[in-house]
Amino acid sequence: MIDMIVSARERLILHYLVDEANQEVTIKELAEQIDVSERTIHRDLKNIEPLLATFQLHLVKRAGIGIKIVGNEENFQQLRIAIQKQDYKEYTPDERMMVALCTLLDHHEPIKLLALANDLGVTTATISHDLDKLEPFVKEYGLTLIRKRGYGIELIGKEEAKRSAISSLITDQFDVPDFLKMVRESIERKSTNKIDSISERLLGLVQKEKLIIIENLINQINSRLPYPLADSSYVGLVVHLALAIERIGRGENITIKNEYLVQLKDSREFHFAQEIAQMLENTFQIDIPEEEIGYITMHLRGAKHRFEGKVDIQDENVEIAYLVQRLIEQVEEMTGDRLKDDASLSQGLLAHLQPAIFRIKQGMKITNPLLAEIKRDYQELFDVVAKAVEVTFPFDHVPNEEIGYLVLHFGAALHKRKGRTNLKALIICSSGIGTSKMLATQIKNQFPDIAELRNISAFELKDIDIETYDIILSTIPIEELSTDYLLVSPILTAHELEKIKDYIHKKGLTIANYSVNNDHQEKADMTLTYEEYKTFTRQSNRLIELLDTMEAFGIDQSFTIEKILKHVSKKLVANRLIDDGKKLVNALLKREHIGGLAIPQTKLALFHTRSDTVIRPSFHIIDLEKPMMLKAMDNEQSSVTRILVLLAPEQADSSQLELMSFISASIIESQASINIFESAAKNSLIQYISQKYFTNFVKNLRSE
Secondary structure, eight states: OOEEEEEEHHHHHHHHHHTTTSOBBBBBHHHHHHOOOOOHHHHHHHHHHHHHHHHHEEEEEEETTTTEEOOOOHHHHHHHHHHHHOOOOSHHHHHHHHHHHHHHHHHHHHHBBHHHHHTSOOOOOHHHHHHHHHHHHHHTTTOOOOOOOOTTTEEEHHHHHHHHHHHHHHHHHHHHHHHHHHHHHHHOOOOOOOOHHHHHHHHHHHHHHHHHHHHHHHHHHHHTTSSSSOHHHHHHHHHHHHHHHHHHHHTOOOOOOHHHHHHHSSSSHHHHHHHHHHHHHHHHTOOOOHHHHHHHHHHHHHHOOOTTTOTTSSSSHHHHHHHHHHHHHHHHHHHHHOOOOOOOHHHHHHHHHHHHHHHHTTTTOOTOOOOOOOOHHHHHHHHHHHHHHHHHHSSSSHHHHHHHHHHHHHHHHOOOOOOOOOEEEEEEEEOOOHHHHHHHHHHHHHTTEEEEEEEEEEEGGGGGGGGGOOOESSOOOTTTTTTTTTEESSSSOHHHHHHHHHHHHHHTOOOOOOOOOOOHHHHHHHHOOHHHHHHHHHHHHHHHHHHHHOOOEESSSOOOOOHHHHHHHHHHHHTTSSOOOHHHHHHHHHHHHOOOOOOOTTSSEEEEOOOOOOSSSSEEEEEEEEEEEBBBSSSSSSEEEEEEEEEEEOHHHHOHHHHHHHHHHHHTTSSHHHHHHHOOHHHHHHHHHHHHHHHHHHHHHHHO
């Protein structure tokens, strides 16, 4: 690794030129970005040119067009690493704010302005100006900056807000796959690469040795979670726990409202959180309060990454499916593009919104490193989705970071085009499913030779045989990858598309275009291979078993909801569908207490649960002679004439859950389906569900 020492301003110029390496940048544009004169830029470029030569890169200047750095990607990556890990002569204003914030977050007591200025090597007037710009930033985390003459500077706020700020700073500063590696280097000093002082300040907020121990503990439990943690969630949990251990030891505990803690205790994540807490207590010889276990549970619930099509009916999936439907309708209306029939979009949004809605409800911060790029390249779509979210979601405020991820889902759907192909491609991403899906869609759209596209995170690389893939693309640099790959942006530019074409050609592969006769394609879409037919038969037999046990109850008395459920549960016990009627009623009422179960703008309510009293999955309808007012999913009161009951065993397998999820999603798929579920007789409803299942099965096969 080449050591380099440059000024803060030269570093900013290099950052900008490297980020814009695909196009020329004018001197005027650079001057405006750095906020200096064009003459100063010319002078700094003279110092930068010999530095670039040491990396076998050079600066190309074209009169009237601009300048750009030219060289191969490997040398560009070496320069990026060197910039990040260089020795600092001075801080930029943004870096000074970062250091000041780290210092304030790490102190209980006020800090004198002069002491902070001396630490940063600037005047008190300069640091005071930096703090002016810092105030709105800390407010986003619910923190307040106190500045009093003779008292000093202090950051005050709830402990959970401080931890959230620290976690966000760390995850914003470091590339997720490199983070733990960098921590190990910092501890062991086996690498000659220096870690810059900004990174050292951030890492100083957690004890690095503890962080690695905690990572090993989480690695043990990660494989047993009912869902895998994505890269950013994995690292975020490790950082959160390291912070918790350190700050608990300093007596800085968090608080959670008791009624919410009671709800968290009923979740499956709480049991995993207890196990994690026990491991931490044994390892570090400390007592972890129950509130901290609740906060670990919140982190797990907020970070869970669902597999498409395997959504758990125990959570608020029907409520979220309702939001998904309304969100798609709003975006469709504003864009004029048909989106309702895109099953991949619906499933992707459902999987993403489960943890997202939880985060929004709890006021949990989320980072989106692609937000600036998304707003720049998809500003019109961003505005549309933001407006649709405002109309659809029952929240006063949804952060732009969350909207940015939703834009990726809609962007992928709007850019999607089918093709027939014969190459295998692996896409490595560190971001969420929306980012990787958008990249995959663009690749599929541009290169129809690609028959198989697989998206994985960097953490999954160890389990993949990369030799089986023709093309490997990554949005992040991966030093340990043994074969050649191409580094690309999550949102492809025209220049990068050309790079991918060159990459494919250099590998001796060909790019072909196929035109498919639409009539022929329609016929082919309704045919099944023998293996597909066997899969369909296995699942349809499960559906038949479920529909054969379906009961239709008519309630002609003015019962309360509790009496209605008791009446129904007695029949379900008699039919050996459940063991304990009282236990089932309690589970359903508890679920209703957590959130409304009436479906807004319909005459339906969906009571659903998973419980160990359920022997086998079942679906039933309850028709009310008189309308009943029930709390709806949007927290309003709704008039209900039919109650749907969806039940699954506590330990239901994935194929059972898939069927249950299919039924719950079908209810609100369209106005026509709502009408059928509202009023169709039992036999007509069974016919509708079975026909729809076959159609969806074939459609999903053809869209893969």
